[in-house]
Each structure stands twice: as C-alpha cells, then as structure tokens.
Amino acid sequence: MSTFIPKPKKKRFYKRWWFWLLVVVFLLVLVGLAVGQSVMKQQRLNKYNYLKDAVTVSKTTIEKTIATNAVMTADETTSLYLSAPAKIKELPVSVGEEVNKDEVLLKTDLETLKAPFDGRVLEINTHVDDLNMAAQPLIVLGYRSSHLEFFASDAEVLELVVGQTAHITVPSFNNGKDAYSGEVVFVDTKKFADPSALGSGGNSGYRVKITSGDMPEALTKIIGLSADVEIVTDQKTNILALPSGVVQTDDNNNEFVYLAPTVDEDFITKAEQTGKVTDVLTSKDITTGFVGDEYTEITSGLKEDEKVLLYFEPQNSTTPF
CATH class of the missing domain: 2.40.30.170 (Efflux pump adaptor protein, beta barrel domain)
Known part of the structure; x- marks a missing residue:
C-alpha cells in the first residue's frame, strides 16, 4: 500500500521576501525622485533669490555731506618764555591742569611766570633744575x-x-x-x-x-x-527718494528702475526661456533731481510706496548666473 504525500502549496507572490524587497526599493526610488525634484526646484528658486530684495519709494531727507x-x-593758545636764561626752581603745574589768571606756573631764580588768563596747560617743555634759554617756549597755555x-x-x-x-x-x-x-x-x-x-x-x-x-x-x-x-x-527734506544704486541708465542715458517682481515658477520659466532676466522684469522710466550721498530724489515716474528692485545681475545666458 503506497503512501500519498501531498505537494506543498506555493506561497503567494506577496508573501515572498523578494516581493517586499522590490516594494521597498520601488518606494525608495519614488522618495528619491520626489526629494530630487524638490531640491532642483528649490535650487532654481534660490538662483533668483536676489530678485526678492526690494526697496520702497518713500519720502525722506537727503543730505550731501563732507x-x-x-x-x-583750544580756542586760543599762548606760549610763555623766560626773559633771560635761567634754571627752573619750581614747576607746580602739570599738563591738562586748569589754572586761573595770575596763578604761578613756573619759577626761576630771576622771575616767575604766571597765567595771563583762565585756561588749561597744554604743553610743558621743561623740568625742575633744567637750564632754559630765553627763546625757548616753556609752557603752552590754552583757553578752557x-x-x-x-x-x-x-x-x-x-x-x-x-x-x-x-x-x-x-x-x-x-x-x-x-x-x-x-x-x-x-x-x-x-x-x-x-x-x-x-x-x-x-x-x-x-x-x-x-x-x-x-x-x-x-x-x-x-x-x-x-x-x-x-x-x-x-x-532736501520730505521728498520722494530711492537709494542711488537702484537707478539705472540705458544707452541713451535715460533713467529707469526695475519694479520688484513676484519670483514664482512662472517667472523663472519665462526667465529661462528668454535667456535674460531683464527681459522678464518690468521697468519704469523716471526722472531724478537732487543727488545726495546715498539717496537720489525721484521727481517723476514713481509713486510713494511702490516697490523697486534693489539689485539685479545682468544676464546673457539661459541661467541667472
């Protein structure tokens, strides 16, 4: 009598280890593609981040300075001299000290030098026991x-x-x-x-x-x-103005500015298609007046609170750099 041995049932494919390995790999690939696309999109946006820097047309005071x-x-100074060569015996003051009129500044065997006015000692060019000549300025006194x-x-x-x-x-x-x-x-x-x-x-x-x-x-x-x-x-006070670096000039020396753009996917696509960012930007003709150290007066072409592009990089290729 023979014994019947049933054949083992085959595992369904989703219960096999290699199936789940393929699923994991597939998911990793999808995640990688999504992350890569996100990074590439962000990189494209980052290339145009400088176009987000804008300034607002506003009223201000413009100064031109030196x-x-x-x-x-000291408002006035005077130098004190001896009338004849002599050795210094007393020197009761020091540099920076305030003195009153007629206060003793220096004594020798022959004479005494006093302050001719209320002031401050600015220089002392001698010491006790020094022998000084008459032509030598010993003390410089200045107004307070x-x-x-x-x-x-x-x-x-x-x-x-x-x-x-x-x-x-x-x-x-x-x-x-x-x-x-x-x-x-x-x-x-x-x-x-x-x-x-x-x-x-x-x-x-x-x-x-x-x-x-x-x-x-x-x-x-x-x-x-x-x-x-x-x-x-x-x-000039209370006038419309912009930082001077914002103002551009064309080949005919006509002045203009670029308005601040909305940097989105549509803008970037157009910029890449045209090859020049300036072809996508909106410009406005202006006239200027008084030019100060940092700001320039805007006499026409712009209104208060309009947003103007602070900086742009001239482009000559299909990328912004």
Whole structure:
C-alpha cells in the first residue's frame, strides 16, 4: 500500500521576501525622485533669490555731506618764555591742569611766570633744575573753551560756509555710538601750508572750525582728541527718494528702475526661456533731481510706496548666473 504525500502549496507572490524587497526599493526610488525634484526646484528658486530684495519709494531727507576727521583744539593758545636764561626752581603745574589768571606756573631764580588768563596747560617743555634759554617756549597755555578743527581741501572749501550743520562722533568714546550736533563757525579763505606737512597730507589746507553745544566736557577738554565729522553742505527734506544704486541708465542715458517682481515658477520659466532676466522684469522710466550721498530724489515716474528692485545681475545666458 503506497503512501500519498501531498505537494506543498506555493506561497503567494506577496508573501515572498523578494516581493517586499522590490516594494521597498520601488518606494525608495519614488522618495528619491520626489526629494530630487524638490531640491532642483528649490535650487532654481534660490538662483533668483536676489530678485526678492526690494526697496520702497518713500519720502525722506537727503543730505550731501563732507566726511572728514577733526581734532579738538583750544580756542586760543599762548606760549610763555623766560626773559633771560635761567634754571627752573619750581614747576607746580602739570599738563591738562586748569589754572586761573595770575596763578604761578613756573619759577626761576630771576622771575616767575604766571597765567595771563583762565585756561588749561597744554604743553610743558621743561623740568625742575633744567637750564632754559630765553627763546625757548616753556609752557603752552590754552583757553578752557575748545572747538573741533580740520583743514579742508580746495574742492571741499568751495562747499563750506559758516552755519552749516555737522554730525559728530568720537570713535574712542563708547565705540563711537554717541552722536553729537555741531555747527561750522569759521572757514578760512587763506590756505595754510605747514612746511613739515608738505607731501604728507598733514596740516595743509583751509582751516575750518566747528563747535558743539551737546558734547560732554569730558570730551571737549581733551585737546588733541580725534572725532569723525560729517558736514551737511546741502539737503532736501520730505521728498520722494530711492537709494542711488537702484537707478539705472540705458544707452541713451535715460533713467529707469526695475519694479520688484513676484519670483514664482512662472517667472523663472519665462526667465529661462528668454535667456535674460531683464527681459522678464518690468521697468519704469523716471526722472531724478537732487543727488545726495546715498539717496537720489525721484521727481517723476514713481509713486510713494511702490516697490523697486534693489539689485539685479545682468544676464546673457539661459541661467541667472
């Protein structure tokens, strides 16, 4: 008698290991394609991100300035001399010290030097027991009041007049964060040339003096202190303006600007098809007026609150770079 052995049933395909391996591979491929497409789309958008930088047409104040460095200087100074050669016996003052009129500054065997006015000791060029000659300036005394001073060039002096406003900062004080107001009080019409400064750009030019009413005494009493100064030589207020770099000119020197675009898939496709971003951008003809240090007046062509493209890169290929 024979024994019947039934054949084992075949596993359905979805129960086989290789089927699920193929499913996993297929899903991974789909995910990879989706991620790749997303990355490529984002890369395309990133290439045009610079077109999203825009500025708004607005009313503002435009200034044209002269920027320079000025030095704190005593309003008046005088040098004190001996009437005859002598040895210094007493020197009761020091540099920076404030003195009153007739206060003793120096004594020798022969004479006593006194302060001719209320002031501040700016220089002392001797020591006790030194033998000094009569022609040697021993002490330089300055007024307690001071001003900022610089030497203007030939081009600068033509734009400077008494009464102009100055913006002042002191880099060495509070990292230059504090701003002070000043006024031009003197513009020399005779050029000064220090022989020792020729060829070095030193004290040579037209002397200009600036006073400030809100600088603290801790600064104004430091003779020789350096300050950054911007003198407003011209300005217009409450006018429509844009940063000067936004204004473009064509081959005929006509001025225009590009309006800020909406950078989306449609825009990018058109830009890639035309080969030039500028062919897709919308331009507007404008006229300009007063030009300041950073901004330019817009006299026609734009309205307040319009958005203008801040920067664009000229294109000559099918890609934006």
